[in-house]
Amino acid sequence: MSDKIHDLGSGFWNIRGSFRVGGVINIGTQCSLVKLASGRFVFLDSYALTGEVRDEVMALTNNGQDVEAVLNVHPFHTVYCTQMAKDFPQAVFYGSSRHHKKIPEVQWADDLVESNAVAKRYPELKFSLSEGIHYISPNEMIHAGSLLVFHPASKSLHVDDTFMSPPMKLLEAVLPDLILHPTTKKALKNEPNAGKQYCDWATNLAHDWRDVRNFCAAHSYLVKFKEGEFEKALLKAINKARPKLENA
Numbered sequence: 001m002s003d004k005i006h007d008l009g010s011g012f013w014n015i016r017g018s019f020r021v022g023g024v025i026n027i028g029t030q031c032s033l034v035k036l037a038s039g040r041f042v043f044l045d046s047y048a049l050t051g052e053v054r055d056e057v058m059a060l061t062n063n064g065q066d067v068e069a070v071l072n073v074h075p076f077h078t079v080y081c082t083q084m085a086k087d088f089p090q091a092v093f094y095g096s097s098r099h100h101k102k103i104p105e106v107q108w109a110d111d112l113v114e115s116n117a118v119a120k121r122y123p124e125l126k127f128s129l130s131e132g133i134h135y136i137s138p139n140e141m142i143h144a145g146s147l148l149v150f151h152p153a154s155k156s157l158h159v160d161d162t163f164m165s166p167p168m169k170l171l172e173a174v175l176p177d178l179i180l181h182p183t184t185k186k187a188l189k190n191e192p193n194a195g196k197q198y199c200d201w202a203t204n205l206a207h208d209w210r211d212v213r214n215f216c217a218a219h220s221y222l223v224k225f226k227e228g229e230f231e232k233a234l235l236k237a238i239n240k241a242r243p244k245l246e247n248a
């Protein structure tokens with residue numbers, strides 16, 4: 001995967017980046033750039049921008065001066081936050097409590113990224129925090145929980161880990177367009193009906209955000225849905241997993 005920026009229209013750009021596990025296997029990562037009604041910009045997630053992608057971002061954002069905030073929506077995606085803070089020192093950085101603890105050198109805003117205060121600050125975006133599973137799992141290897149962000153104007157959904165597309169296009173013939181993160185079952189909270197709560201949340205999300213056309217997932221690739229396809233794909237994934245999750 002090489003770095004690439006996709007203009008998805010209506011002020012939304014998805015940046016596909018590289019992330020190597022153990023310095024070898026490139027599983028990819030992402031961030032997105034959103035233009036606000038004010039004319040200023042926010043990033044969803046952090047990434048170390050380089051080359052032509054960096055040049056395009058800087059051209060769009062007045063050499064970065066018009067970036068007002070960076071919203072780090074996945075508590076376990078922390079690798080590039082320090083570099084992002086250096087690249088956009090004037091921006092307000094929002095993160096989870098884990099971001100605050102893991103990267104204290106970044107000057108984090110007091111409001112957590114998943115707070116209502118941040119959601120109200122950016123009416124151009126819709127937010128949904130995964131339910132029934134840990135947002136910040138006590139097990140550092142479990143990353144299924146996240147804060148999902150939908151940009152209605154471009155019909156783009158930015159999601160890290162919680163929902164995924166098949167990891168390789170080769171697998172499209174045998175896998176649905178959407179899959180749940182493989183650690184979802186392990187991420188369930190130790191509470192009655194946690195599995196049902198998760199499945200009901202995801203089902204409601206499929207209905208509420210049925211207009212999604214651009215599915216931007218962290219460790220795969222950009223999926224383009226036609227009308228009605230996102231809702232159908234997510235419901236299929238949830239309905240398949242519901243028996244196992246509800247009986248966990």
